[in-house]
Amino acid sequence: MSLAASKGGIYAQSSDPLGDDISIVRQWLALGDKKITGIQLYQDLVLKSHPMQLELGIGNVCGLKCQHCFLGYESGATISPLIPMSTLLDTVTCMVEKLGTRMIAVVDRDALTPNRSIPFFEHIAKLRKTYPEIKFGGVTNGLLIDRYADDLERIKLDYLDISMEGVCDENDKIRGKGTFDLALKNLRIALARQLAERVIVATTLHRFNDDSIIRMIHQLIFEDGVQWFDIGILMAVKMQQYQLQQRDIVEFLNSLSQSLVPVKVSQPITILVEICAYCAAFIPALIDSGWLIPEQIRQDKYGHLYQNIHVNESVTITLRPELIPEYWRHTLRISSDGYVIGGCEPLTQKDYAQLAVGNIQIEPIQEIYRRVLSLESPFYHSMLAYNHSECREKACFAYCLGGDSLLAKSVYGNYHVKDPNCVWNEYKFQNLSMYANNFRLRRS
Template identity: 20%
Template sequence: MATRMRFPTPYSKSIIGSLVYSKRDQTDPPIDVPFSISAEINEICNLSCTHCIQKREVSGEVIPEELLLKRIQEIEGAKYFSISGKEPTMTPDKLVRVSHAASEIAEKVILMTNSILLTPELQHRLQGRVHYLDPSLDGCEGVHDAIRGEGAFARSWENICYAADNDMFEMIGLIATLNSGSYKEAGALVDMISDRFGDNGRVKLDVAFYLGWPDDKMLLNEEQFMEAVQDVTSREYKIFIAIPPAYSRFLPRLFRELGVDESTRRYCSDTGLASYLVEGHRLMPSAHVESPAYLLRISSDGNVYFGCTHLMREGKTDQWSIGDITEESLKDIFRRLKNKEDHLFNRLHDLDPRCADADCFQYCKGGDRTAGFLKNGTASDPFCEILREIQQP
């Protein structure tokens, strides 16, 4: 009989960027947290990044903008509304209209972007409607350009600096995604951000880790992961280190070697995410969610997913959709989730019974159950060495 976990983590890719800096004022997990939404507004991008996880094939055309705006206007009670794409600034007029609609129904609107096309003119059009800017910045110039293309860093950096220097947004949450080829430069990036912006409270850096399936060579192995975390936590400039469930198997060693004190754990009332204090930095294992948190992602074709791990799968992903906004409202989808009427969502609670008996369970909390479900049809972490023999490609 499967072990029942209280809640599965919706943050398989983890919450990154500005959201990791939400106020953490609770010593106990919140009983409930507000829901959040992420919407893809297009299927085009101006870059071909080597670590892009968007491999899935959409099932149809991009839904009409009028329908997307209608569904947004029907929403009630959203805490955060995140706008993504592939690259949302590729359709600037649509981005402006969606940001205006989102700002009417959510407390905070977030823009996820590579920032190359986020010109001062576009920033002024978005000001007051987009509250948090979350640009990707994967390293200093050489590393960033190796991942995103020659000249990408200079163009992004110029727009990021303009936004920071002119207070265009309430917060800028820089996102650095480390992979096996870039992790050694993480410390240099921290120093660069510290030197340019200092500790002004508006510009923050969030270090995250590349996602892929277990045989992906861009994933960090245990030694690389440990080296990266130890490097960035040795810096004076304080950051968040977001640890996706795919790296949960490394947490026992990480907690032991960094001397993580579990009494420093704090929960965010907005997201339910837990974090731990290490030398003034915050470690955030997203598998440590213990509250009923819902992060829904609207695909550009109208399908709705729980989290965004589905982006890693090649081919169409309709079978893992928990709804379709061309057929029903987001309010109805949320109602089904809260009433435990969604079959896919309910199955994410079921773990292999060996998980609860494993010594590492107190750290990994079941690991990347969403990835396991998408890969194998079970809520068993495909990265877990203990369960590896039951995993099928």
């Protein structure tokens, strides 16, 4: 499983705001220019925050032991018992009806968990009749799709992410022998029976599988007609020897796009590239290379930032930069045993409850969400970290803002040090792109 995988991708409209018209883009640039403080940002975001998105753990067993699995606890070894189904259903109903949640993504460990996933999906499908803008789905390792196909066909998820780690050799080295063939067989069932509006192949990029992912994308487009891919980046709390270096994501995007130029197919292909909170350290290189262009970033109605790059008439690469982490202000993550923890960063630790703001098995979610935004909450501290980051005087702070402070806190116990995904001292700009320079000049 990727961390949250695609969450269904982007729901774009031609009226989506662009560049400087998006408040998060303006705030990100202003923080980088040191024109606002983290406290000012906190005060502004508190007024606008609501959990538009929910990332929810539903089970604690997945059947695999992937080398890159970011979860800090063993399969089955959660701190508390699983959330009772009645609490799960009441919580999601309350979030939809009272807190305005409209995107529900089932994540750790596997979206297809016996006796839990189908009743949960059925419940959301009912809510979707009243609130048609709800989007929901989940990420699975693909091993059990055939067992759930009848139910999924009836429910019709908005999306289903199926995780694969490259072509057979690389996938099986990471996930275990035989897992590629099994996932492929089930991917074909999902496509043939249209088990979700969007059937998406989700993958985690690192130095071991970068070439293999490109080969896999070609294979699945031509042999199986896959139209959706989602590429997440390794969270380097495991497999550090394969951690991406500062310009690797740029090299990967260059290779991927060049390889796709000749691809002409009748159905559109979308490749989502997740630049989520813990990937902030890759943003300076993306800006420097001209891949990420602030004035071309848009925002969909679910709050996702995105930038489309059309490789040709058939293929679009969609970058999804968070710029400022979505957790707490926009997204809540709830572990399968009920801890409300914002993003997935705390889950990298055995003691993932350390940054929890409450547990839905003990308190209603509305009470917990009030505390989520309060002074001294992890949200407050992560905003404050922009003022105190050890990276504040580096040139790359302008776009990275010092990395993912919640991950730094989870791993090192300190919000102000740079996160483990930045394995360099400072990103040195090589040729800060013409677009990025022009954008800043026009704003100054």
